[in-house]
Amino acid sequence: MSGAEVVIVGGGVTGLSAGWWLARSGVKVTVVDKGIVGWEASGRNGGGASHYQSPLFEEEHRLWPQMDELLGYPTEHRKERIIIAMSERQWEQYRFVAERHRRLGHPVEVLDVKQVQDAVPLAGDNCFGGVHYRFGGHANPQRTVQAYAWALQDLGGTIVQHNAVTGFETASGKVTAVKTGAASYGCDSVVVAAGPQTAALMAQLGIAVPLANARAEMIITEPAPMMPIGGVDGHKLYGRQTMRGNLAYGGGPHEWIDVDATGPVARPSTPLMRNLASRLAELLPKAAHLNVIRSWAGVIENSPDGRPIIDRLTSPDNVVVASMSGVGFGLSPASGHAIRDLVLDGTCSFSDIGILGLSRFANLEPDWREKRGWMPIS
Numbered sequence: 001m002s003g004a005e006v007v008i009v010g011g012g013v014t015g016l017s018a019g020w021w022l023a024r025s026g027v028k029v030t031v032v033d034k035g036i037v038g039w040e041a042s043g044r045n046g047g048g049a050s051h052y053q054s055p056l057f058e059e060e061h062r063l064w065p066q067m068d069e070l071l072g073y074p075t076e077h078r079k080e081r082i083i084i085a086m087s088e089r090q091w092e093q094y095r096f097v098a099e100r101h102r103r104l105g106h107p108v109e110v111l112d113v114k115q116v117q118d119a120v121p122l123a124g125d126n127c128f129g130g131v132h133y134r135f136g137g138h139a140n141p142q143r144t145v146q147a148y149a150w151a152l153q154d155l156g157g158t159i160v161q162h163n164a165v166t167g168f169e170t171a172s173g174k175v176t177a178v179k180t181g182a183a184s185y186g187c188d189s190v191v192v193a194a195g196p197q198t199a200a201l202m203a204q205l206g207i208a209v210p211l212a213n214a215r216a217e218m219i220i221t222e223p224a225p226m227m228p229i230g231g232v233d234g235h236k237l238y239g240r241q242t243m244r245g246n247l248a249y250g251g252g253p254h255e256w257i258d259v260d261a262t263g264p265v266a267r268p269s270t271p272l273m274r275n276l277a278s279r280l281a282e283l284l285p286k287a288a289h290l291n292v293i294r295s296w297a298g299v300i301e302n303s304p305d306g307r308p309i310i311d312r313l314t315s316p317d318n319v320v321v322a323s324m325s326g327v328g329f330g331l332s333p334a335s336g337h338a339i340r341d342l343v344l345d346g347t348c349s350f351s352d353i354g355i356l357g358l359s360r361f362a363n364l365e366p367d368w369r370e371k372r373g374w375m376p377i378s
Contacts, residue, residue: 004030004158006343007178007187009165009201010194011037013141014328016148017336018191018343020071023155025344030185031157032178034164038145040195041298042329044218046238046250048231049330050081050136052106054308055351059334061135067333072154073147076140076243082111082119084130084234084283091128098131107134120232122224124285130234138231138240141329148332160185165194167204174318175205189343193322196259196299202321207313210361211301211323212374214254219276220294221247224287235283237276247287249280256374259299300326304361304368310335311357312342321358 006022008015011033019029031037049064051057067075085091094110101108109132116123116130149159160180169177169184177184194201199211223245230241239249255272273295281288302325303309309323320342324331338348369375 004028004185004187006030006189006191007032007185008191008193009178010192010197011149011159011161012040012042012193012195012328013038013145013148013332014042014322014324014335014339015191015193016042016145016152017332018193018322018339019157019336020148020152020155021336021340022343023152023157025340027344029152029157030160030187031152032160032163032165032180032185034162034197036161037149037159038142041216041300042195043142043145044296044298045141045329046218046248047138047141047240047329048081048136048233048238049077049138050133050231051327051330052101052104052136054327054331055353055355056308056331056334056338059337059350060331063333063337064137064139067139067144067147071147071151073143073150075144075147077137078139078230079135079137080229081133081136081138081231081233082116082130082229083133084116084120084123084232085128086126086235086283088128090234094129094131101133108132109134119229120284121227122284122286123232126282126285127234136231140242144329144332165201170205170316173315175316187318189318189320190316191320191322191339191343193339195323195328196301198301198321198323200259205316205319207321207358209309209321209323209358210304210364210368212256212369212372213259213299213301214256214374215297216250216252216254216300216326217272217276217295217297218248218250219273219280219292220296221280221287221290221292224290232284235279237279237283246293247280247284247290249276251276251279254300254302256376257299258376302326302374304364304372308335308356309358310338310342310353311359312346313358
């Protein structure tokens with residue numbers, strides 16, 4: 001049996017950030033992943049970092065501009081985002097949200113159509129206006145995952161890949177070891193941040209974590225001329241322009257699937273790719289001629305209310321569960337900090353995250369997925 005003070009199950013962006021934060025505090029950390037770290041949704045997503053509705057937002061906003069320096073590796077983080085309204089209703093909603101940001105002290109500007117076109121040269125005159133968030137931003141998911149992993153290893157952390165967790169050993173109300181097909185890893189504490197596999201793994205500890213897994217898809221286009229601000233959302237799309245000019249975008253609808261502890265089945269591309277390309281051409285008409293050169297399908301876990309779950313259990317009392325409900329990348333600097341605090345101190349030091357606890361689902365109806373229509377198609 002290998003020994004580690006903290007074993008983290010799941011090498012996505014949340015698990016890696018938590019490991020890095022713990023290693024910064026002098027903790028011996030082992031991250032175990034069924035495949036390659038960051039190879040799922042963590043390394044392939046829209047890259048947004050502007051989750052103002054989360055109790056973790058202020059810490060997210062504080063940390064992202066520092067992450068390249070703190071990690072010692074590039075994340076390609078860029079500040080600011082623009083949200084384009086493609087209907088009168090969206091325009092009304094976005095102006096309402098902009099006013100809310102002003103009351104919270106967040107710098108924001110409302111843009112007319114001409115101002116949208118000036119700020120987003122690939123946009124057309126088919127929009128109703130936009131909102132310029134002079135906060136938040138975006139980063140390169142793959143670069144960021146690499147940065148967390150390398151920074152963790154620089155601090156002495158261990159990363160074990162291609163080694164799926166199969167179960168846990170418990171004694172006296174604690175998890176004492178994490179078992180894989182190849183080895184067991186002794187531990188003082190455990191963090192379960194296994195994305196779509198989280199619910200199945202936690203069930204082995206007798207803990208119900210209500211999650212529904214959905215297949216999501218993204219497209220990547222040929223490079224376009226660089227825009228002044230690469231983070232542009234709208235038309236129910238999320239994404240960014242990469243540092244090489246490619247447009248990387250995704251955005252529903254979800255295809256609900258079942259996932260067990262070993263991971264999802266094959267994820268080939270579907271006709272949704274055409275839907276994404278069509279909406280992107282409408283959002284950015286001056287990029288409509290670009291070819292789609294790649295697509296990627298991944299699996300994202302969703303909680304019933306759409307918010308992350310970050311909690312330290314009372315039994316076993318040395319386990320922290322973290323499921324980010326599709327917003328793990330952007331919140332990762334803050335979620336890793338919060339997980340570090342829960343493991344070492346039992347409470348988050350910088351924000352009240354009680355709203356993210358498992359107890360909020362205590363009275364959840366057993367057929368909650370059916371009632372929401374979040375069921376796989378037979």
